[in-house]
Amino acid sequence: MTNTTTTPLSLATRLRGTPTARPSRDITSAPGLRAQIDDIVASSGLHPTNPLTLRSSSLRSSIRPLESSPLARLRGLLVTTALTLLVHDQHLTDPFEDTMSAWCSNQGEATLLAAFSAADADVQARLRADVRSHVSVLREHLGTFASSWRPQTGVRSVVMLSGGAFVLRDEVDLMVGSVVDANAALSLLDITTAPLGDTADQTLRYHALVQTLRSGVVPLRVALFSTATADCLIRDVDTALLQRAIDDLTTYLSTAAVAA
Amino acid sequence: MMLTQRRSTSEDLAVLISSAPELGAALDAEQRNSFSTRLRSVPTIQSRRLDAWLVEQAGQTGEAFCWRPRTARRLIGTAAAHRVQRDQRRAHEAVRDVIDDYLFRAVNGQAHFGSLGYWLSSLAPATLGLVVAEATNWCHLLLETREIVSASATLCQADTYYNVSAAQTTLRGRRDMVITETPQRVVIRVRHGTPGKSAGAGLRTDLVIDALGHPEGLSAGRFIGLWPDAGLALSVDGTMENLRAGARDIVRAAVVQRRGLLTVAA
Structure with a gap:
């Protein structure tokens, strides 16, 4: 499901969706993704003695931020x-x-x-x-987030890969749902005070990937909401989206290697 | 001294718990006395509290402790988690109940200056709201972690405290859950952030304080540290070697702390 128009429903409703329509919890994808990243890191020559740390903002570093004061x-x-x-x-x-x-x-x-x-x-x-x-x-x-949805705010993640040679850091503003449900139930929301730009999709993919690697469970969906324009980008997380997130990392690492 | 690292998934943790050594070491009276003597040899003019955090910081005391929503979250959130389990309440309501209890005591003059209740009673509504938010986050994290760990895990009522009165020292061992259905006790501690290079020393410190706090000096079979933010679990076994290393680290941290205080005084 993809939507980039002004939000007709509350964010809470859209993040949770219909409980009966949720896919089963995916706990098999994370090890494969981790192995792929390990291969990429190995070919890029990174070493734990000089680790490379990546944040979602680093992925869009080629674009000058509108305001960074x-x-x-x-x-x-x-x-x-x-x-x-x-x-x-x-x-x-x-x-x-x-x-x-x-x-x-x-x-x-x-x-x-x-x-x-x-x-x-x-x-x-x-x-x-x-x-x-x-x-x-x-x-x-x-909208309203019921306590039974287990909302957690300001959730930080630090995922160390390849023995600490490559570190993924992330912070999601809101996480609802649980990783122990039989069905995929975890939804992530990021808030930005800037308009949604070209890199919004990339940011969402990064959040989904880091959360998958951290918990070992693929989240249900990720969303980015702009308080500047009230636009909301929501993506259901699937293997294709996670694979594109890996591609983003590959591109970033190859760019970093060329720059070095 | 082996430090085991695993991912903090249900499957990995189940293996880590089921493979805990069946026989943990035990501290006898002589060893307790010896440890007490070592601590007495590091004099202090005021009572001191030593814990895993101080050991991880190599005895370097940073800025003085002060209450903040972030520092209050564990105390309030853990108490709320107990209420959620006991009374089947929502986490958010349980947190508000716990805070109300603190405020009630403060209003009745039962909270002393510097206590959590006293600090809570001085807060503006919005700041109190942030305390609720932080504590609810912790409560949810703790309950979810318990579900990931094992259905047989029990939330601990309190941390372990061991007082060495002759040395004016109180040791505080952090623990969040305990599993007693395995042949040996397995104790679990949940931490925010990511484990640093001294995480193993911190775990051994909590292991030895837990053993000192046990009436018979029995060590946990395995002490597991969980870092949900990093998706990692580290563990140390309850061997005599680990207990000795933990005790040595505590004494060393006390020595460094004393040196630091002397430097400040000079």
């Missing part, structure tokens, strides 16, 4: 914090102030906070308006 990063983090609060039924009185105070309570370092404090009043006001706008879109389209 500290305040753009802060905006993204605040919208992600808002997602965390909304998924767990926390009412937001003021989307900016509430998410800011919640985010600050979990941080040890204050680089981004210092950047915000140092910014002039106009920039601060713009960020406030930005965050409120993005959270408003998110709140409108998110």
Whole structure:
């Protein structure tokens, strides 16, 4: 199932889909994928003493990011914090102030906070308006995630391959479902404050691959939602999608080898 | 000292649990006294707490502990997981119940300064919401990990604490689940992130503290560390060699910690 138009249903509904239509849990694909990556890594000459770490952002590094300033990063983090609060039924009185105070309570370092404090009043006001706008879109389209779906927010993954020569890092904003269900039930959602670009598909494939390698179970579907445009890209995960993710890694590694 | 690494899938973990050695080592009174003497030889003017985290950091104490949603998640989330199992409640409701209990105690003046209840009572609603979110995440992770590990795994009520009063030292051993249906106890610990180079030392530390905390000094047959973020499981067996190595690491961490404190004082 593929859809890139404005979301008619809530994200919760679309991520979970129809329980009766779900395929069986696939636990056989992960070892094969791992073996393929091991072969690719072996041919690329990587070694655990000098490991190569890959993130989903590295895959699209050839494209210049629209905004990479500290305040753009802060905006993204605040919208992600808002997602965390909304998924767990926390009412937001003021989307900016509430998410800011919640985010600050979990941080040890204050680089981004210092950047915000140092910014002039106009920039601060713009960020406030930005965050409120993005959270408003998110709140409108998110829907309700029942506790029985086991929603987990800010799920990080670190998958070490070929004895640690190649490391895949990833962070998914929301994961619902379980890997122990008899049917595929795990759905991943990533939120972006930028419009969905050409690399959205690649990002989704990367999330699906890392989750498969981490848990050994192929997820049901992956989704990327833009709070800038309210567009949502959803992909059901199958072997073809995972194979394309492997191709992405192959391309990346060959490019990295040429650059080195 | 063998450190076994497996993927944290149901199948791999089942093998890891069923193949645990049938006979774990046991610590006798003489060994306990010897360990206590070693700790007493590292003097301290205030009570100290040693755990696997300190050993993994080679005794280097970082920034002082402070409550954050992230540091509070395990305490609240684990208590909530017990309620989910006992009362068939939703994780989210169970977490809110646990927090309500802490807040109730704080309101009644039963929470001392610096405690979790005291800190929770000072939070704005949105920050409290993030505490709920982090604790619910942990609760879900713990329950799901239990299902992956084994249906016979029991969530631990509390960590292991062993007090060496003459050395003003409390040892804290982290544990999340225990399996007692195998011939030997198998203890499981769940951690976020990815195992580092000192993960084995951390596991051996928890193994020896678990044995010290056992009334008869019996070591677990196997101590398994799970890192769901990395999809990895590491394990150490309850051999005397591993217990000795764990004890040595604890004393070493205490020595380094003392040196660090002396340097700061100077």
